[in-house]
Amino acid sequence: MSWIVLVPPALLTVLENLPIPFHPLIAVAGVAIFSALILMNSLRMK
Numbered sequence: 001m002s003w004i005v006l007v008p009p010a011l012l013t014v015l016e017n018l019p020i021p022f023h024p025l026i027a028v029a030g031v032a033i034f035s036a037l038i039l040m041n042s043l044r045m046k
Contacts, residue, residue: 006030
């Protein structure tokens with residue numbers, strides 16, 4: 001889900017030089033946070 005929401009705006013900002021104030025590091029941080037939450041949830045379900 002996080003890849004669908006965060007990565008395309010970051011790629012469009014970098015590749016097309018759009019004036020969207022969306023830094024690619026926000027996408028990296030968001031994906032890392034979502035991945036950590038998924039990992040913590042899977043460990044909790046054991």
